[in-house]
Amino acid sequence: MVSAVVVTPLVTRTLGGAEYGVVALGVAAYQVLGVVLALGLPAAITRNALIEAAGTRGAAGTVVLGSGAVAVLSAFGVLGVSVLPIRVGGLPADVLRLALLSGAGLAVVTLCQAQLRAERRVGTFVALGIGTAVLPPVAGLVTASATLAHADRYLGAVSVGQLAVAVVALAVVVASARPAPTRRGWEHALRIALPTVPHQLATGGVVGCLVLLVGNAAGPVVAGQSQLALLVGTVPVLLVGAFNNAWAPHVYAVPPADQAAFVARTARPVLRVAACLAVGLAAVAPWVLHLLAPPELARPSGWAAAGLAALAAPVSVLYLSNVHLVFASGRTGLLAVTSPVSLLLALGAFVAASRAGVVAPVAAACALVAFHVLQSVAAEVLRRRTGRPSVGTAHRLPVVGGTVAAVVALVAWDPPHEVRVVVAVLVALAGAVALRGLETAARPRRAVPERTVGR
Structure with a gap:
């Protein structure tokens, strides 16, 4: 970044x-x-x-x-x-x-x-x-x-x-x-990995696919505008991915019986961090785009798109919470279906929004968020198929809803710079508190010795 x-x-x-x-x-x-x-x-x-x-x-x-x-x-x-x-x-x-x-x-x-x-x-x-x-x-x-x-x-x-x-x-x-x-190790890795190729392609390539669609529909200049908007808007998603580089190995290292509880405990502060990142990005998006590009590429539709794209971050936490257990179980086969379907539906949403008159960068941002919503629903279903316990996704929805309301309000209102500064400072403080909570939640829990009865 x-x-x-x-x-x-x-x-x-x-x-x-x-x-x-x-x-x-x-x-x-x-x-x-x-x-x-x-x-x-x-x-x-x-x-x-x-x-x-x-x-x-x-x-x-x-x-x-x-x-x-x-x-x-x-x-x-x-x-x-x-x-x-x-x-x-x-x-x-x-x-x-x-x-x-x-x-x-x-x-x-x-x-x-x-x-x-x-x-x-x-x-x-x-x-x-x-x-x-x-x-x-x-x-x-x-x-x-x-x-x-x-x-x-x-x-x-x-x-x-x-x-x-x-x-x-x-x-x-x-x-x-x-x-x-070894041949056996290679074949075993491929059995787990190959079904996830469409999954990896969809999750890692959704932004690229959207930019290519914009290029086909509106030409390279608008594609550049959209690419910059999504580059800025997906910064919170990239930061959640950075957390996930530490989160996933910790989940795999926990005994299987304790993995769901560990994920549920650590997902709460991760989601709070993601929410702060999304709202903060929506607040500072105009300044970042003006810093990154000349006026022909940094347009108001671009910073609106960047703010909306940031909503993918808290939604992606819901997805990761469930998909960790799917990967830990080794039952990854259906990801070869669910992720491409989510991608195709998201691309279809982009086409529909474009035909309805929504400007290309904003349509691409909305399609990106739609993709992550579909992915989170699919991950919940796949986690249930593995038989692993719930990670409390339903309890996280109010935080996601509040984040959506805050970001949409910032995008629709387009407040003056003073308000944006205040919002950015407040979410930075809230993010620092959430990071502290994440540090506490990730610490291993020590077993409490039972008290001796009757002594």
Whole structure:
């Protein structure tokens, strides 16, 4: 997020509206491809390292084999784009080839980070995250500034940067974890992972799919506007995902009988943090968009869309609360159905809203929130199918409803700057209290010794 704040204003002003629109489409494409090429393995790698007998060495073996599969699939993809007249979202073949290369690098980094997450190697995990967030766009910016300010020059340098970070990430895992790849471990990981490919594609690629739809319907400039609005609006969702990098391993490490209670206890403060992030983002969205982009890309519809998109954060907490238990049970098969259906319905909602006259960025934001609502409902159903106890989703709905009311009020009213400052300060204080509550809730509970009767 910091890299986006620092680099994006320079990129938008260096390339201009039309060229940045092509870049936005290319970035959306490689984010989707990064999910596809990873084959759903990241969640299986973390789970297997903490639960299965092969442990971290077996999971690291899956990282190595998965990286090889990424290389093969991306090579075939580049060959296919070069030979066949394939066009996605109006992207030319050269941009699509670069998106495939960037997606391959992103997929390998994701696999490696899944291993590091299981090992709780926080420093290395964060270093790789910073590398993949900073190095590619900075390389693209330097290249575009030193040569012609064209989208393909920028995206070419981004792909080189992504691949460089991937090589470093894989070297780190191989050097530290001593991978022990086995055919049985690979097949077991694929049995868990492959059904989640459509799930990972839907959850990781929903923003990219929406931007591509906007590009097809309204052209690259509006696609750039929508991409920036969703980039800002999904910051709370990304922060919830950051919490989840610690939350999921903790859930897997708890005995199965205690997992539901642990999730229910920790979901309360996580939801409060997400609610504060959503309201705070809606308050400061106009300033952030004006900082990130020139007036042609930072329009009022953009900051309205960013505020509405932030509502996905508290809803995503409801989804994660249930899906943790689904992954812990290993019964992931139906995710291959529920997540794509949620994505298709959300894309249909975008089309319907656009035809009803809703401006593209706002329609995309509403579709994003609809996707997360559908996902949370599906996760509740799938958790019940596993037989795991309830995590108290119904008790969280008042917090979500209050967050929706606050964000919609900010978007509809468009208050003066003084009010936005007050709201931002208040939610920052509330967020600090919620973080303190999360720290307390995540502490292991000690068993209380029984008192001796009659003494």
